[in-house]
Each structure stands twice: as C-alpha cells, then as structure tokens.
Amino acid sequence: MNPTDRKYSREHEWIKVEEGSRGLVGITHFAQDQLGDVVYLDLPRVGTRLRQSAKLGEVESVKAVSDVYSPISGEVVEVNPDVIDHPEVVNEDPYGRGWLLRVEIQDLSELDNLLTAEQYEAYLRETSH
Amino acid sequence: MIPLAQFLKRTPLYQTHTDLKARIVPFAGWEMPIQYSGILAETRAVRSRAGLFDVSHMGRLYISGPRDHLLMDWVLTARASDLRQGGARYAMLCNEEGGVIDDTVFYKLGGSGEQHGSDLPGLIPASYYLLVCNAANRQHVLPWLRRWAQEKFPGTSIEDGTEATAMLALQGPSSSAVMDRLCDVAPANIRPFSAIKGNVASKLALISRTGYTGEDGFELIVSAQDAPHVWEALTGEGAVPCGLGARDVLRLEAGLALHGNDIDASTTPLEAGLERFVRLEKEFVGVEALRRQREAGLRRRLVGLAVQGRSIARRGYPIVDAASSPPDAPHRSVGKVTSGTYSPSLDRNIAMGYVLMEFASPGQALQVDIRGNLAEADVVSLPFYSRRRG
Numbered sequence: 001m002n003p004t005d006r007k008y009s010r011e012h013e014w015i016k017v018e019e020g021s022r023g024l025v026g027i028t029h030f031a032q033d034q035l036g037d038v039v040y041l042d043l044p045r046v047g048t049r050l051r052q053s054a055k056l057g058e059v060e061s062v063k064a065v066s067d068v069y070s071p072i073s074g075e076v077v078e079v080n081p082d083v084i085d086h087p088e089v090v091n092e093d094p095y096g097r098g099w100l101l102r103v104e105i106q107d108l109s110e111l112d113n114l115l116t117a118e119q120y121e122a123y124l125r126e127t128s129h
Numbered sequence: 130m131i132p133l134a135q136f137l138k139r140t141p142l143y144q145t146h147t148d149l150k151a152r153i154v155p156f157a158g159w160e161m162p163i164q165y166s167g168i169l170a171e172t173r174a175v176r177s178r179a180g181l182f183d184v185s186h187m188g189r190l191y192i193s194g195p196r197d198h199l200l201m202d203w204v205l206t207a208r209a210s211d212l213r214q215g216g217a218r219y220a221m222l223c224n225e226e227g228g229v230i231d232d233t234v235f236y237k238l239g240g241s242g243e244q245h246g247s248d249l250p251g252l253i254p255a256s257y258y259l260l261v262c263n264a265a266n267r268q269h270v271l272p273w274l275r276r277w278a279q280e281k282f283p284g285t286s287i288e289d290g291t292e293a294t295a296m297l298a299l300q301g302p303s304s305s306a307v308m309d310r311l312c313d314v315a316p317a318n319i320r321p322f323s324a325i326k327g328n329v330a331s332k333l334a335l336i337s338r339t340g341y342t343g344e345d346g347f348e349l350i351v352s353a354q355d356a357p358h359v360w361e362a363l364t365g366e367g368a369v370p371c372g373l374g375a376r377d378v379l380r381l382e383a384g385l386a387l388h389g390n391d392i393d394a395s396t397t398p399l400e401a402g403l404e405r406f407v408r409l410e411k412e413f414v415g416v417e418a419l420r421r422q423r424e425a426g427l428r429r430r431l432v433g434l435a436v437q438g439r440s441i442a443r444r445g446y447p448i449v450d451a452a453s454s455p456p457d458a459p460h461r462s463v464g465k466v467t468s469g470t471y472s473p474s475l476d477r478n479i480a481m482g483y484v485l486m487e488f489a490s491p492g493q494a495l496q497v498d499i500r501g502n503l504a505e506a507d508v509v510s511l512p513f514y515s516r517r518r519g
Contacts, residue, residue: 036374037169039471040439060440062168062471063374065500087439091167 001121002028003095007071007111008120009053014095015071021108023072025101027059030124032094035061038087043068043100048076050103052110059090068100072110078102140185141295141356149370157264159186162372169473171375172382175342176474176516179301180371181363188267189294189350190274193239193257194285200278201235201258204414206398206407209258212237217322217337220406221398222262222270223415227422228394229401230273231266232386234339235259236324259290259324259335259350263388267291277414295356299368300346300379302516307366308347312336319347330362341376343383344516381479382472384433384511390444391431391467391481397422400483401431402511429464430489433513434497436478437505442469442497448482449496451503463488466497474514480506 006016012031040060050070090098151162201209207220239256278285314327324337332355340346448464464484496503
C-alpha cells in the first residue's frame with residue numbers, strides 16, 4: 001500500500017530520491033488520514049537548511065496542528081505550490097501530487113536511518129492497535 | 130482501540146458506525162463518530178443535500194406532574210408554561226450567578242390526539258415536557274432538576290430516557306424530500322420548532338423540525354432498538370452519514386454557541402448575545418444576577434470574527450488590538466477565542482470569542498495571536514452563514 005520506491009520516517013514522512021542527490025519529501029497516507037482535512041501548510045522557504053529529524057514546519061487540519069519533521073538533512077530547493085493553494089491535495093494524493101518539498105540531500109547515507117515500506121508498515125502495525 | 134473504551138458508553142448506532150468505518154473518538158463519556166468520509170465533505174453534503182447525525186449521546190429528560198410547568202419556568206431562562214402543545218423552544222439553565230449550566234431545547238408534549246406511553250415504559254402522563262441537554266452536562270442537569278423539584282415543586286417526576294432511546298438529526302435542504310418518502314406525516318405539517326409523533330420507516334418517532342446546523346432539518350427520537358433500522362432507511366434515501374466534526378463546523382458557520390466552548394458556568398446569556406432567549410421579567414434561578422448585570426452594563430461580549438489567512442484561530446488563542454498597543458510593547462489582549470475553524474461554505478476561517486465591550490462592534494478590526502503570528506480578524510455579525518430560503 002505504501003510505495004516501495006521511497007523511504008519512511010517514524011514520524012510519518014517519506015523521501016523519494018530523484019536523479020543525483022535530490023529528493024522529494026512528503027507525509028504518508030497514514031499521516032494525512034490521522035490529520036483529516038488539511039487546510040494549511042507552514043513550510044520552509046527555498047534555501048532553508050534542514051536537519052534529519054528536526055521540525056521543518058507544520059501541517060494544519062480542521063481538528064489539529066501537527067509538526068512535520070525532516071526525513072533528511074539538506075537544503076530546500078523547491079516548495080510545491082499546489083499544496084499551498086490546494087492543501088486538500090495532501091489528503092487526496094500524499095505520495096504523488098501532494099509532495100511538499102524538493103530537497104538537495106546533504107548525505108545520502110542518512111537514508112540508512114529510515115525505514116523501507118515494509119518496515120514502515122510493520123511499525124504502523126506495532127504502534128496502532 | 131481507545132484504551133478507556135471500557136469506561137465509555139456506546140449509542141444504539143455504534144455497530145452501524147463501525148460498519149461504515151467511521152473514525153470513533155471518546156466524547157463526553159461516549160464513543161462517537163467524529164467523521165466518516167471527512168469533515169469538509171460531510172459539511173458540504175449537509176449544505177447541499179442532506180446529512181444524518183447520531184446525537185443519541187445527548188440527554189433526554191422527561192418531566193411531568195401537576196407542577197411540571199412551574200419547575201420548567203423556574204430553571205429555564207425562557208418561559209415554559211406558555212409553550213403550546215407540540216412546541217419546542219431554546220433556553221438556558223443558569224446557576225445563581227447567572228452562569229450557564231447548559232443550553233437546551235425543550236418540548237411540550239402529550240395531550241389529546243397523540244399516542245403516548247409506548248416509548249416511556251412505566252410512565253403514561255397526559256402531558257409532559259422533554260428537555261434535551263448536552264451529553265456532557267446530563268450528569269449536572271438531572272440532579273439540578275431533581276433538587277428544585279424536591280425543594281419547590283414536589284410531585285414532579287423527572288425520568289432519564291437517554292439510554293432507552295436514540296436521537297438522529299437529519300439536516301440539509303433535501304431533508305424534507307427524504308422525510309416525505311419515509312414519514313407518514315407530511316413534512317409540510319411539521320412546522321419549524323414544533324414536534325409531532327409519527328412513523329419514520331414504519332417505526333414510531335418523535336419528530337421535531339429543529340437542528341443545530343442552520344439548515345432545514347428534523348430531529349428524530351426513536352426507541353434504542355429501532356435506531357439502526359431508521360438510520361439505514363434514511364441513508365438508503367440519500368442522507369449522508371455525518372460525524373461530530375462536521376456538526377461542529379456547521380453550527381459555528383450558523384453562529385450557534387457550543388456549551389463548554391462559547392458558553393459555560395462562567396459566562397452569562399447576556400454576555401453570549403443570547404438575551405432574546407431570556408425573560409428578565411420572569412422569576413427563575415439566576416435572574417437577579419442577570420438583572421444586576423444588565424443594570425451595570427456588560428463588560429465583554431461574544432462576537433463573530435472573520436479571520437484572514439489560512440491558519441485556523443483556535444480555542445484559547447488571544448484576541449489582540451494591535452492598533453492600541455505601542456509598537457515595542459506586547460500586544461494588548463482584548464479577549465480570547467472560544468471556537469474557531471475553517472468554513473468550507475464561506476471558504477475562509479471563522480471564529481467566535483469574548484472581547485471587551487468597546488471592541489465588540491461589527492467592523493472592529495482586531496487580530497488573533499495564532500501561535501505567535503498575528504492574523505487580521507474583523508468583528509462580524511452572526512450568523513456567518515445563512516441558508517437560502519424559499
């Protein structure tokens with residue numbers, strides 16, 4: 001159910017490596033489902049330096065505000081304009097059109113700290129009963 | 130699984146909700162559906178078609194006896210003794226300080242030409258009152274009524290019919306068409322704020338033309354065992370299952386207060402802008418405090434706010450007046466948000482909150498401190514949203 005072409009954090013973010021050392025970052029299906037209708041995203045500007053596991057911004061739904069953490073260290077090179085204008089895209093397509101940031105990855109070996117789709121799904125089963 | 134599930138109650142529709150894969154949350158001691166398909170989708174369904182809510186968790190108290198109307202007059206801000214048979218009215222119960230213990234809709238029922246008794250085991254009064262109160266407050270309202278009955282109006286019977294019954298709210302412009310297909314009473318014969326006994330999907334129901342959404346709609350009280358059948362008949366005719374999340378957005382759009390947020394024991398009906406539901410010339414618990422408050426003038430008032438930006442102004446956030454604060458000093462707080470959300474019907478953020486009287490006029494420009502950032506928020510008249518009529 002969760003795409004195998006990317007890696008996952010325990011805070012329910014994903015990163016999909018593109019050619020070279022760039023990556024797309026977003027939140028998982030589980031995260032958007034827990035949040036409910038997303039109404040606003042507070043995301044870092046282009047040029048912001050990110051650190052793996054540090055808070056990068058907030059995603060706001062009708063019911064709550066949630067912190068988003070960076071799955072990787074690097075620099076923001078693009079922010080998805082679609083999710084700014086139409087936050088509901090994050091609910092509709094969290095792995096596709098609902099991507100949040102494009103990042104220049106600082107250190108690819110940090111990906112080893114993340115989970116595969118299978119490991120993430122096992123983690124979800126363990127933690128939600 | 131909710132860890133405290135063993136201590137929470139379930140309505141007669143719990144199985145129905147889990148079959149529909151509703152997201153269930155603890156609410157006022159009950160396991161309740163917060164959403165099915167999504168809060169915004171459900172809100173839109175109510176505004177454009179018809180939505181169906183399980184509100185069985187709300188308290189349903191039956192009051193009868195030769196002095197029942199006197200007890201009702203004594204505990205409620207509105208007059209009860211002049212309510213016509215089959216009528217419904219909104220009013221509050223106040224404490225001695227004029228603070229709101231709960232807000233309710235109460236009904237005058239029974240009387241000639243009406244079936245009675247089948248839904249009230251062991252109780253067959255000729256006429257009686259039904260008081261519907263908030264789920265969280267039933268544990269306060271019931272002893273409150275019993276205390277005053279004992280002290281001043283002996284012989285008044287107060288029965289708690291909550292768990293023997295279920296309550297469904299059908300709301301939206303298509304609700305009348307849905308009822309037309311399932312009810313043996315023509316919807317046109319059920320006037321706003323009136324109640325009648327009839328059959329819905331062949332099951333006996335108390336049907337009232339009331340609601341908490343600002344739309345046309347019906348609230349149905351049925352026996353607990355009939356609830357799943359009636360629910361399925363209504364959804365079978367196109368009513369969309371809606372949860373408490375959508376219910377909260379809809380009532381806020383309609384400018385309706387929520388007890389526990391916008392009104393509580395520390396706020397008076399006058400401060401909340403609900404003076405039209407208060408009869409200050411009547412004797413009732415709290416009236417003296419309210420008369421004194423009106424005499425002295427209000428110091429704060431509940432207002433509506435149209436909030437700019439995309440971040441929601443949530444309960445507890447300070448309302449400030451940046452214009453009257455020196456540039457280098459902390460912003461002067463002139464109030465606090467009591468409820469707030471994104472309104473899909475208006476495509477903007479809305480909120481309610483108490484502000485000092487001098488800032489309470491529509492058009493007043495204020496700000497809400499949203500976790501450190503100020504969002505412009507103008508005072509506007511309520512309701513935010515009004516349905517199209519005709």
